[in-house]
Amino acid sequence: MRIIPLFLFLISSAFFVAGILLGEPASLWQKAVALCMSCIGIG
Amino acid sequence: MMEKKRRVSQYIFTLLGNSYWFFPWDGPIYQGGLKKLCFVGLNCYSCPAAVASCPIGALQNFMAGLRFNLQAGSFLFGFYVLGFLGMVGALVGRLPCGWMCPFGLIQEWLYKIPLPKISLWRPLRWGPHLMLILFVITLPLLVTDQVGFGYTWFCKYVCPAGTFEAGLPLLALQPELRPLAGMLFNWKMAVLVAIMTWSVFVSRPFCRTMCPLGAIYGLMNRFSLMRLHFEEDACVQCKACYTICPTGVSFYNGRDDINSSACIRCLRCSHICPAGGVSVEFSLKGPSKKAVAE
Numbered sequence: 001m002r003i004i005p006l007f008l009f010l011i012s013s014a015f016f017v018a019g020i021l022l023g024e025p026a027s028l029w030q031k032a033v034a035l036c037m038s039c040i041g042i043g
Numbered sequence: 044m045m046e047k048k049r050r051v052s053q054y055i056f057t058l059l060g061n062s063y064w065f066f067p068w069d070g071p072i073y074q075g076g077l078k079k080l081c082f083v084g085l086n087c088y089s090c091p092a093a094v095a096s097c098p099i100g101a102l103q104n105f106m107a108g109l110r111f112n113l114q115a116g117s118f119l120f121g122f123y124v125l126g127f128l129g130m131v132g133a134l135v136g137r138l139p140c141g142w143m144c145p146f147g148l149i150q151e152w153l154y155k156i157p158l159p160k161i162s163l164w165r166p167l168r169w170g171p172h173l174m175l176i177l178f179v180i181t182l183p184l185l186v187t188d189q190v191g192f193g194y195t196w197f198c199k200y201v202c203p204a205g206t207f208e209a210g211l212p213l214l215a216l217q218p219e220l221r222p223l224a225g226m227l228f229n230w231k232m233a234v235l236v237a238i239m240t241w242s243v244f245v246s247r248p249f250c251r252t253m254c255p256l257g258a259i260y261g262l263m264n265r266f267s268l269m270r271l272h273f274e275e276d277a278c279v280q281c282k283a284c285y286t287i288c289p290t291g292v293s294f295y296n297g298r299d300d301i302n303s304s305a306c307i308r309c310l311r312c313s314h315i316c317p318a319g320g321v322s323v324e325f326s327l328k329g330p331s332k333k334a335v336a337e
Contacts, residue, residue: 002329005133005268012129019123024105025079027119030098031073031104032088039100040089040200040210041231042068 045314049142053151056084056143059094061208066091071213081127084144085256087202088208091216097125097258099256100180100198100205106183107193114191128256132263136270136302140250140257141289141309146204147250151289153242161244163251163291168305171251171258174201179255197255199227203235246289250307261304270324271313273301284312284321 019025060082063073071095082088082095105121112119131139140147155159178197187193198205210231214220241248250257275293285293289309294301301312301321313321 002268002327004266006327007134008263008266009130010267012126012133013301014126015122016126016130019121019126022118022120022122024119024121027108028081028096028101028123029076029079029102031101032078033072034090035072035213036195037196037220037223038227039195039227040087040205040213041199042210042213042220 045310052142053144053148057086057145060084060145061088061090061092061094061118063092063094067216071217079109081124083131083139085146085202085204085254087143087198087205087209089205089213091209091212093208096178097204098128099202100195102128103179103195103197106180107187107195109184109190110187110193111320115234128259130261132260132267134268136264136267136308137304137306138269138308139258140254140260141307144250144256145208146254147247149207149309150238150242150247150249153239154246156243158243160246163245163248165291167252171254171261174253175255175258200230201234201253203231203249206231206235220303246291247307251290251305257307258304261306264304264306264308265300265302268327269308271301271306271308271310271321272324274318274320274322277318279318281317283315283317287311287315296322 063075066072072089072091075094077094078088078096080095081098081101082093083098083107085092085099086095086097088096088100101124102121105119105124108119108122174197178201183193185193186196206228210224210228214224238249238253244250278295280295282295284295285291288306288311290305290307292299292301292303292306292312294303299305310323313323
């Protein structure tokens with residue numbers, strides 16, 4: 001039985017869910033839809 | 044046949060990640076709810092057609108905003124992005140690099156140009172790890188303005204995907220932006236041209252020397268559910284696997300592990316091997332006791 005991939009997947013899932021509960025997708029959306037010109041080298 | 048499937052997968056994911064075609068009428072970029080999701084490959088979220096977020100751009104933004112957010116009592120650490128990348132990596136390792144990444148596809152197109160090919164200097168393989176640690180995590184976290192916000196260093200100074208997929212199309216679509224393109228844009232264009240020229244002569248140079256997303260997935264190649272298995276006894280030392288490998292992984296002679304972090308899991312080696320010495324495993328079962336004893 002390979003435990004490491006299972007452990008990695010479970011801990012990553014926990015991180016993913018924790019991020020959702022902390023409201024990170026909404027924060028990500030705000031960054032992603034506000035066009036950051038300097039981030040792509042303009043301005 | 045496998046190569047054809049891989050190519051189709053690359054096209055499908057490139058189109059899926061960039062499936063917003065109303066940008067000439069509706070505004071510069073897509074602003075819908077799908078941008079809460081991360082894309083599996085490197086695909087700039089400022090690209091007019093992009094419908095999901097680039098995980099590396101997202102991770103940098105969380106790092107850059109961490110200090111300010113903590114001061115404001117907001118605990119946004121980037122768990123969402125790290126968790127997403129960890130889940131993908133734990134399942135398939137670096138497979139998205141070989142099968143799903145739009146920028147990988149562009150480099151493969153360029154490598155098809157019939158000009159002399161050269162191999163990559165091996166120490167440059169450390170580049171992606173350096174980019175990840177320095178440009179994606181450390182600098183955005185530590186170098187901040189007076190308010191406490193950091194900068195997205197990798198996007199701003201390095202990422203050629205951003206210049207190609209976002210910078211150039213936005214300048215083409217919005218003439219009023221052109222006067223704003225100064226020295227920084229010239230620098231980014233120079234990086235893009237250098238990478239694209241390099242891609243004609245070297246297979247996937249950006250993935251092998253700079254891509255921080257590949258570094259994250261690559262770290263999990265050895266531990267992922269999907270693994271490659273090399274049957275040493277079957278090997279006839281024909282080097283076909285090494286010759287066809289787009290990232291120069293040399294496992295036939297023991298120089299690299301077959302699940303090395305450099306492997307993008309294109310699976311060409313498993314199909315080219317005349318002795319059937321390379322197989323793909325997707326299982327939680329470890330090696331059998333008999334195999335271990337042997």
